[in-house]
Amino acid sequence: MQPILTEADGADVLVLASPLYFDTISGMLKVFMDRMIVKGDPHFSKTDSGESRHWKNPDEKLPCLLMMSNCGFPERSHFQALSHWVQRAALNMQTELLGEIYAAQGGLLSMELPPVKSYLQWVKKAGYEIGLGQALSDETKQALEQSFLPDDVYIRNANQHFDNTLAENNLNRNR
Numbered sequence: 001m002q003p004i005l006t007e008a009d010g011a012d013v014l015v016l017a018s019p020l021y022f023d024t025i026s027g028m029l030k031v032f033m034d035r036m037i038v039k040g041d042p043h044f045s046k047t048d049s050g051e052s053r054h055w056k057n058p059d060e061k062l063p064c065l066l067m068m069s070n071c072g073f074p075e076r077s078h079f080q081a082l083s084h085w086v087q088r089a090a091l092n093m094q095t096e097l098l099g100e101i102y103a104a105q106g107g108l109l110s111m112e113l114p115p116v117k118s119y120l121q122w123v124k125k126a127g128y129e130i131g132l133g134q135a136l137s138d139e140t141k142q143a144l145e146q147s148f149l150p151d152d153v154y155i156r157n158a159n160q161h162f163d164n165t166l167a168e169n170n171l172n173r174n175r
């Protein structure tokens with residue numbers, strides 16, 4: 001953790017990336033975030049919203065956050081809890097959440113499909129925008145919200161893939 005904390009010191013952006021596990025970040029990223037607590041000041045104070053936060057040292061600059069995740073189900077609604085968590089994490093860290101990049105139908109991300117290739121180009125563009133110190137443009141945000149395939153096609157293909165994998169391994173799951 002110490003080398004990571006040293007690297008995070010003075011960083012402009014902390015990019016948090018995790019597959020979606022049980023509607024939230026992976027255990028590994030959670031442990032990392034828990035250990036980031038050492039960056040905070042233990043004292044409490046009320047903010048204008050009426051909710052308490054730890055004191056913020058005005059001389060210390062915490063990195064802004066960017067959240068990235070992918071999930072196995074086809075709908076983007078599966079990122080609801082994760083999105084809520086990262087918004088709260090930014091509030092509690094008293095830093096800015098620069099953007100959220102979520103890819104549903106994550107099983108397709110490693111495939112050479114035209115919509116996936118195009119999506120990855122948009123992710124690159126998002127990286128440039130963040131690197132230039134800007135928020136994600138509306139055009140980029142919109143492009144990053146597109147599905148790769150219609151939900152029913154994705155589900156049919158995914159189930160076929162599961163059937164094949166189970167059969168290859170002589171495993172049986174009745175549905």
Ligand SMILES: Cc1cc2nc3c(=O)[nH]c(=O)nc-3n(C[C@H](O)[C@H](O)[C@H](O)COP(=O)(O)O)c2cc1C
Pocket residue numbers: 019020021022023024070071072073074078106107
């Ligand atoms: C333990 C575990 C929990 C998961 N929970 C969810 C979930 O709640 N919702 C979802 O859509 N996908 C879920 N998935 C699927 C992963 O998000 C998906 O397979 C993702 O593409 C994995 O990325 P990776 O290949 O980089 O690990 C889960 C997968 C695992 C292994």
